[in-house]
Amino acid sequence: MPIVTVASPKGGAGKSTASIILATELAHAGAEVTILDCDPNRSISIWADRGTLPPRINVRSDVGESEIVKTLKQQDADGRVVIVDLEGVASRLVSRAISQADLVLTPMRATTLDATIGVRALALIEEEEEALGRAIRHAVVFTMTRAIKSKQHTAIEKSLRGQGVDIITPPLMERAAFSALFEFGGDLRTMPVQGKMEPAAENASAFAQAVYNRLVGKGL
Amino acid sequence: MSDKPTFSIDLDSLKTRRKDTTPESQGRVDAAGEQHGFVNREPNRKRGRQPSPRVGQVHAKVMPNVADEIADEAKRRGVQQGVIIEEAWVLYKNR
Numbered sequence: 283m284p285i286v287t288v289a290s291p292k293g294g295a296g297k298s299t300a301s302i303i304l305a306t307e308l309a310h311a312g313a314e315v316t317i318l319d320c321d322p323n324r325s326i327s328i329w330a331d332r333g334t335l336p337p338r339i340n341v342r343s344d345v346g347e348s349e350i351v352k353t354l355k356q357q358d359a360d361g362r363v364v365i366v367d368l369e370g371v372a373s374r375l376v377s378r379a380i381s382q383a384d385l386v387l388t389p390m391r392a393t394t395l396d397a398t399i400g401v402r403a404l405a406l407i408e409e410e411e412e413a414l415g416r417a418i419r420h421a422v423v424f425t426m427t428r429a430i431k432s433k434q435h436t437a438i439e440k441s442l443r444g445q446g447v448d449i450i451t452p453p454l455m456e457r458a459a460f461s462a463l464f465e466f467g468g469d470l471r472t473m474p475v476q477g478k479m480e481p482a483a484e485n486a487s488a489f490a491q492a493v494y495n496r497l498v499g500k501g502l
Numbered sequence: 503m504s505d506k507p508t509f510s511i512d513l514d515s516l517k518t519r520r521k522d523t524t525p526e527s528q529g530r531v532d533a534a535g536e537q538h539g540f541v542n543r544e545p546n547r548k549r550g551r552q553p554s555p556r557v558g559q560v561h562a563k564v565m566p567n568v569a570d571e572i573a574d575e576a577k578r579r580g581v582q583q584g585v586i587i588e589e590a591w592v593l594y595k596n597r
Contacts, residue, residue, distance in 0.1 A: 284516055291540075311507040313516065347544055351523050361513040373543040377535025378528065382521045406538045413530035414522055471505055484508070491509040498515040 284497040285354055285364045287383035292399035293370030296389040296425030298325035299460050300489075301367040304387075306469035307490030309338040314362035318353065319343040320379065321369040325464070333467025347375035354382045363497070372402060381410055385496055386420040389454070392427055392435030397442070404447060421496060423489065424453035450492045457482040560587065 286304065288297045298321065305315045319326035319341060330341045345353050350366075357364050366379045380386050386407055390400040400422070407420050422442060427435065442449060454460065458477035459470055466473040470483045535541070553559070564572070576583040 311509055312511045355523055361516050371543060372540045374532055374535055374541055377531055377540040381531040384519055402538060406535060406540055409534040410531055413534045414527055487508040
């Protein structure tokens with residue numbers, strides 16, 4: 283059971299949106315997916331309550347720092363993916379969820395502030411790798427990006443790549459359909475038309491495929 | 503919008519990988535986290551005795567001799583002091 287921990291100490295970086303897009307696209311492609319909603323703001327639960335959960339997805343809420351390791355162990359099964367959505371805060375819950383991850387995904391808006399705070403998660407991963415004596419795969423995904431890349435985005439990406447950080451392409455673009463997931467629940471296929479649906483769906487699918495490739499260690 | 507997935511998932515490739523969940527390793531993880539400011543941020547549980555769902559509480563202050571007499575009587579009968587107050591209240595209502 284690959285565990286994908288979606289972590290950044292920065293709030294508003296797009297963690298919950300990235301978690302839902304990843305979950306719904308992987309489920310659509312045939313995987314059983316469990317999302318652990320570890321954010322006290324309960325963004326994932328709000329999404330789950332808005333509409334019918336897509337097939338092959340289940341959600342568990344209110345998982346705290348004392349239960350996270352045990353809960354992840356209980357979810358342990360081949361052929362499924364567990365996605366851990368965390369609060370945008372530097373907490374022990376975050377460090378414990380990272381310790382159990384097969385892949386840590388750090389969503390980051392292409393701004394200096396997001397990058398500066400997001401990098402704290404990358405530093406923690408390095409430290410945990412040392413503490414646990416195993417490599418923890420991690421990657422950054424830029425979120426809410428525009429069609430034309432800003433200078434700031436280019437500079438941050440260059441700097442991260444220069445430090446050997448894995449950056450997922452494509453980034454998650456700013457799309458009305460992505461934010462509407464929290465209004466309608468479900469997935470991109472079940473919601474009423476919101477802006478340009480076709481490019482949004484292509485973006486979501488390509489992002490999920492890039493994550494899947496990392497989970498199975500192919501096409502990198 | 504097409505409903506067909508643009509990629510397929512090989513379920514056999516999604517394998518469980520063993521993770522270290524021993525208390526020792528978690529201690530090391532917590533220590534590493536604390537070095538980077540990832541500390542316990544869960545709200546502390548309220549200190550002190552939790553309110554009982556079964557009984558209520560009065561906040562009566564009485565003169566010391568009355569307090570002593572209620573305490574002595576409760577001790578003699580082997581009941582809580584609240585039982586004496588409940589009986590006194592019944593007598594008051596039926597006066």
